[in-house]
Amino acid sequence: MPVAYVSTRGEAPVLGFADALLAGLARDGGLYVPDAWPTLSHEQIADLAGKSYAEAAEAVIAPFVGDSIAPDKLRAMIEEAYATFRHPAVSPLVQTGSNRFVLELFHGPTLAFKDVAMQLLARMMDHVLAERGLRTTIVGATSGDTGGAAIDAFRGRDRADVFILMPHGKVSEVQRRQMTTAVEDNVHAIAIDGSFDDAQALVKALFNHHNFRDRLALGGVNSINWARVLAQAVYYFVAAVALGAPARGVNFVVPTGNFGDIFAGYVAKRMGLPINRLVIATNVNDILARTLETGRYEVRGVEPTTSPSMDIQVSSNFERLLFDAGGRDPETVRRAMSSLAQSGAFELDAATLANIRTDFDAGRADEAAVAETIDRVRRETGYLLDPHTAVAYAVAERADLDPATPTVVLSTAHPAKFPDAVEAASGVRPELPPHLAELLEKPEKLVRLPGELGAIESFVESHARVARGAAA
Ligand SMILES: Cc1ncc(COP(=O)(O)O)c(C=O)c1O
Numbered sequence: 001m002p003v004a005y006v007s008t009r010g011e012a013p014v015l016g017f018a019d020a021l022l023a024g025l026a027r028d029g030g031l032y033v034p035d036a037w038p039t040l041s042h043e044q045i046a047d048l049a050g051k052s053y054a055e056a057a058e059a060v061i062a063p064f065v066g067d068s069i070a071p072d073k074l075r076a077m078i079e080e081a082y083a084t085f086r087h088p089a090v091s092p093l094v095q096t097g098s099n100r101f102v103l104e105l106f107h108g109p110t111l112a113f114k115d116v117a118m119q120l121l122a123r124m125m126d127h128v129l130a131e132r133g134l135r136t137t138i139v140g141a142t143s144g145d146t147g148g149a150a151i152d153a154f155r156g157r158d159r160a161d162v163f164i165l166m167p168h169g170k171v172s173e174v175q176r177r178q179m180t181t182a183v184e185d186n187v188h189a190i191a192i193d194g195s196f197d198d199a200q201a202l203v204k205a206l207f208n209h210h211n212f213r214d215r216l217a218l219g220g221v222n223s224i225n226w227a228r229v230l231a232q233a234v235y236y237f238v239a240a241v242a243l244g245a246p247a248r249g250v251n252f253v254v255p256t257g258n259f260g261d262i263f264a265g266y267v268a269k270r271m272g273l274p275i276n277r278l279v280i281a282t283n284v285n286d287i288l289a290r291t292l293e294t295g296r297y298e299v300r301g302v303e304p305t306t307s308p309s310m311d312i313q314v315s316s317n318f319e320r321l322l323f324d325a326g327g328r329d330p331e332t333v334r335r336a337m338s339s340l341a342q343s344g345a346f347e348l349d350a351a352t353l354a355n356i357r358t359d360f361d362a363g364r365a366d367e368a369a370v371a372e373t374i375d376r377v378r379r380e381t382g383y384l385l386d387p388h389t390a391v392a393y394a395v396a397e398r399a400d401l402d403p404a405t406p407t408v409v410l411s412t413a414h415p416a417k418f419p420d421a422v423e424a425a426s427g428v429r430p431e432l433p434p435h436l437a438e439l440l441e442k443p444e445k446l447v448r449l450p451g452e453l454g455a456i457e458s459f460v461e462s463h464a465r466v467a468r469g470a471a472a
């Protein structure tokens, strides 16, 4: 049976993979999830050992795609996507201590883990759009990395115009320039006043304005899009198998903001990968750590940190976990989301919280801990962490994890994306790799808009080719 995709809120059409790929947010405001989890057997997981990253990706992704994309086409897209990475292993593991490993996810074009999914997503969307003779208008929100990865993956593509909203002044210079220096006219970097949460709320509001959404053929590349999460599940398999899975369990500690990356780990576990603990690591914007402690999901103000991509309070993908761990009851999700919209909080029931705690732990690292960790790990091991990875590394060091089980810290960004913070912590200024050496010299193209729905809609409407009736 092909996998069907259902909304967490239960009031949107059930879709196949290709339609869910183009839809982005479900029409009822929810997020698409598979109606059941495909699984890989012990033997199928064992067979991933020695395979290339692209071969492993095909084994993990194909069951979710079904016949929506022809197998030979899917294979070609996967091969092409991971050929853009500068490391032959795509996501190499580096050992930094006894049973402690760093999974480097930053060898793609924009030096962040977002490239892993975005390079494939762009190819899959292009393929489906071409097959159907369609164009799309992509709207996305970024706290720094999704925007750069999306612009890199979609720049110059004929079937997509891309509009990325970022919080003004709250991303690093390298992150901003990765969005503002693309010369192609199908990509638009927009700075708004407010936080990432405001940008994400605006993107969801654009999707929820159905007339606008349909007229502009909106598409999404945030982790709203199921294919983003799916492509991220692959590296959990690749890392765990390299460390002895399926015969041996593995722990993962994940720097977390919008909850897409760690939810991909949860997907891998549901598919049969023996993951012992999934540890959510937050900076001081710790809504998820508080939720796991108290059962109350409560939004507070966002504090700027040296790990800006995790300066998030409304973690979009937590809705997917709430749905799955809460017994897949859309009514419960609708109630929680409406309480969140009205009062900025909701309570988890005892059974859902217990289910979540079966798989997840959580911890937070403040700014002093992040700086101390970057400095100490470099002095002790020679390894230079970026501030997001350092959040997770600090949490891993303090977490109550079985020392006999390998623990993998996900490294989500290259330290050179955050040179000021890394230098302040360690005295070492990381350099950009040669392919980005000229980034700081290039002219920038950035639009400033108020964080208001009307202003964003009119800008998108006046620049999207779909709105101008361009032929597909
Ligand atoms: C460098 C970095 N680390 C961690 C995160 C958090 O990941 P997620 O939003 O999937 O929880 C982000 C943003 O997504 C990021 O850009």
Ligand SMILES: N[C@@H](CCOP(=O)(O)O)C(=O)O
Residues within 6 Å of the ligand: 141, 142, 143, 144, 145, 146, 147, 196, 221, 222, 223, 224, 257, 258, 260, 309, 310, 316
């Ligand atoms: N940290 C992200 C925020 C958006 O997350 P996404 O996974 O939903 O795209 C960023 O760097 O933009």
